[in-house]
Amino acid sequence: MDIHKIMSGYTPGMENILNILHDLQDAHPMNYLPEHTLREVARYLNTTLSSVYGVIGYYTMLSTKPRARHIIRVCQSPVCHLMGTNTVVEALRKHLGVGLNEPTPDGLFWVELSECTGTCEVAPAIMIDREIYGDLSENAIGNIISMIREKSGKVKKEAGH
Amino acid sequence: MIKENRIVLKNLGLIDPERIDDYISAGGYESFKKALRMEPDEIIDEIIESGLRGRGGAGFSTGLKERFTSEACLACENRYIICNADEGEPGTFKDRIIMENDPHMYLEGMMIAALAIQATRGYIYIRGEYYRSIERTQKALEDMRSRNILGDNILGTGMSFDIEIKRGAGSYLCGEELTLIESLEGKRGYPRIKPPFPAEKGLWGFPTLMNNVESFACIPPIISNGSMWYSSLGTKTSPGTKIFTISGPVRKPGFYEVELGVTLRGLIFDLAGGMVEGKKFKAAVLGGAAGTFVDESLLDEPLGFDEMKEKGATLGSGAIIVMDETMSIWEMLNSILRFFEHESCGKCIPCRIGSKHLLKLMQEVKNSKNGKGLLTGNLVAQAEIMARTSLCPLGQSHILPIRSAVQYFPEVK
Numbered sequence: 001m002d003i004h005k006i007m008s009g010y011t012p013g014m015e016n017i018l019n020i021l022h023d024l025q026d027a028h029p030m031n032y033l034p035e036h037t038l039r040e041v042a043r044y045l046n047t048t049l050s051s052v053y054g055v056i057g058y059y060t061m062l063s064t065k066p067r068a069r070h071i072i073r074v075c076q077s078p079v080c081h082l083m084g085t086n087t088v089v090e091a092l093r094k095h096l097g098v099g100l101n102e103p104t105p106d107g108l109f110w111v112e113l114s115e116c117t118g119t120c121e122v123a124p125a126i127m128i129d130r131e132i133y134g135d136l137s138e139n140a141i142g143n144i145i146s147m148i149r150e151k152s153g154k155v156k157k158e159a160g161h
Numbered sequence: 162m163i164k165e166n167r168i169v170l171k172n173l174g175l176i177d178p179e180r181i182d183d184y185i186s187a188g189g190y191e192s193f194k195k196a197l198r199m200e201p202d203e204i205i206d207e208i209i210e211s212g213l214r215g216r217g218g219a220g221f222s223t224g225l226k227e228r229f230t231s232e233a234c235l236a237c238e239n240r241y242i243i244c245n246a247d248e249g250e251p252g253t254f255k256d257r258i259i260m261e262n263d264p265h266m267y268l269e270g271m272m273i274a275a276l277a278i279q280a281t282r283g284y285i286y287i288r289g290e291y292y293r294s295i296e297r298t299q300k301a302l303e304d305m306r307s308r309n310i311l312g313d314n315i316l317g318t319g320m321s322f323d324i325e326i327k328r329g330a331g332s333y334l335c336g337e338e339l340t341l342i343e344s345l346e347g348k349r350g351y352p353r354i355k356p357p358f359p360a361e362k363g364l365w366g367f368p369t370l371m372n373n374v375e376s377f378a379c380i381p382p383i384i385s386n387g388s389m390w391y392s393s394l395g396t397k398t399s400p401g402t403k404i405f406t407i408s409g410p411v412r413k414p415g416f417y418e419v420e421l422g423v424t425l426r427g428l429i430f431d432l433a434g435g436m437v438e439g440k441k442f443k444a445a446v447l448g449g450a451a452g453t454f455v456d457e458s459l460l461d462e463p464l465g466f467d468e469m470k471e472k473g474a475t476l477g478s479g480a481i482i483v484m485d486e487t488m489s490i491w492e493m494l495n496s497i498l499r500f501f502e503h504e505s506c507g508k509c510i511p512c513r514i515g516s517k518h519l520l521k522l523m524q525e526v527k528n529s530k531n532g533k534g535l536l537t538g539n540l541v542a543q544a545e546i547m548a549r550t551s552l553c554p555l556g557q558s559h560i561l562p563i564r565s566a567v568q569y570f571p572e573v574k
């Protein structure tokens with residue numbers, strides 16, 4: 001990933017820090033912001049590394065720790081909570097073999113809790129990367145996971161050729 | 162049987178949200194052109210007279226806010242306009258529906274408001290999770306630039322104005338206007354002390370108008386059809402239509418745009434199809450987490466800002482979270498308080514400590530066999546202290562669900 005190319009899409013002012021950090025994080029295959037990247041951000045925005053960390057620490061969507069290829073956000077806010085957040089977390093645990101905030105051994109998935117993603121009409125809902133999946137049952141979750149697994153298997157194969 | 166009256170959502174499903182030509186064919190940007198021929202004060206008068214009240218939750222007069230902003234610091238070289246698209250209130254997704262299905266509607270409203278206050282630059286702060294809303298808005302802005310509706314010398318009038326998108330990154334509190342401004346400036350989302358209000362000292366200290374997505378989207382129809390027309394819809398003190406979002410165990414959860422003054426019964430049982438098979442209505446939470454519990458006794462009251470306030474309830478953002486009789490009030494209230502505790506920024510002590518303390522009290526309420534009245538009384542008293550002493554409106558919100566839950570469901574069961 002070309003850090004400088006991404007940053008140069010924005011003027012070097014602090015008001016662009018969140019847009020820049022989002023783009024950099026999205027471009028990283030492990031969905032996080034490594035220190036060497038943040039040093040470049042600090043230099044570009046003419047600020048200190050610690051103030052960049054300060055901003056990141058506040059916002060739940062940004063991570064300074066490696067995560068995984070796909071981020072699964074499970075909504076735990078009131079509507080989803082009453083409609084079955086716990087069932088969703090358990091189903092994910094069953095299908096992925098991991099709990100919250102740890103990557104699957106193949107580095108494909110990472111599950112974390114989130115607050116309301118504004119899709120309460122299909123509660124309980126989860127977000128996988130940019131997509132919303134709702135009205136979830138244990139079976140539905142199994143199908144979604146296999147579908148994504150299959151897709152990334154294909155991508156790997158094609159890349160290998 | 163009540164019916165939807167789609168004004169803000171009039172194009173929904175009828176046009177391709179990524180094609181500006183579709184929007185224009187449906188009469189889009191005619192209101193903006195009309196506004197270009199009006200004096201700024203005339204636009205503001207029209208909006209004041211329409212009676213439009215902010216759709217972000219507080220229900221303040223949209224026109225008056227424009228007047229305050231347009232009259233603040235006349236010597237200032239900058240005047241900003243911000244669209245609040247942070248939509249983080251649990252149970253609320255109306256702004257997403259607008260942005261995904263008809264982004265030009267709210268952008269046209271924002272352009273008209275920019276004319277009214279003579280704004281020098283605009284920003285849209287969209288929550289980071291709303292990828293599709295961001296993409297659709299981005300595309301709409303590009304198309305507006307290519308049609309010279311945005312940019313330099315707009316439609317040959319000499320007006321120059323542009324709008325930028327800023328992404329949020331996962332914080333409910335950043336939807337609060339002054340916190341949003343801090344975040345937009347690139348800082349951690351800690352609230353500022355009010356006053357001064359954004360109208361006076363907002364973004365980088367300049368006069369700033371901030372409105373919700375839905376508020377902006379109400380403006381084009383008002384300018385096209387006039388304030389008289391708009392104020393004839395809805396109720397006397399809450400004119401117009403409102404998009405309600407209904408979630409929980411109803412047959413057809415989703416969004417419904419209706420004239421204000423309709424009843425909860427109409428929304429839940431007519432439009433949303435009633436409760437799912439075999440379930441019985443128990444309660445609804447109106448307005449999201451920073452909202453209020455109501456029981457059956459409010460099903461037939463007209464939904465309006467003041468009408469609800471009289472009953473100790475709130476309309477808020479238009480969220481209606483329905484609960485059936487198998488669901489527990491305690492569980493819902495506890496989940497709301499957990500949400501607040503998670504979103505508390507920790508800047509002031511009453512909310513930082515208080516939101517944790519309330520969760521502890523909730524455990525005591527749960528475990529108590531008798532003497533629950535004393536405990537819930539304590540819960541209300543503690544939340545009242547927080548409301549009086551917290552720095553920002555988040556710490557003043559806990560009392561809303563707590564007081565109403567205890568009022569309508571003294572056993573909190």
Ligand SMILES: Cc1cc2nc3c(=O)[nH]c(=O)nc-3n(C[C@H](O)[C@H](O)[C@H](O)COP(=O)(O)O)c2cc1C
Nearest residue numbers: 215216217245247248249336337338372373376554
């Ligand atoms: C904790 C908190 C979160 C808020 N979140 C939002 C939000 O996501 N969107 C919004 O429009 N207003 C939100 N508000 C209200 C804003 O502070 C502000 O009143 C609103 O954007 C004004 O726009 P309006 O007059 O068009 O309603 C929030 C307020 C608080 C206290």
Ligand code: SF4
Nearest residue numbers: 507508509512553556
């Ligand atoms: S009331 Fe809560 S959210 Fe607001 S400043 Fe205090 S700690 Fe932060």
Ligand code: FES
Nearest residue numbers: 075077080116120
């Ligand atoms: S509460 Fe889960 S999406 Fe809104």
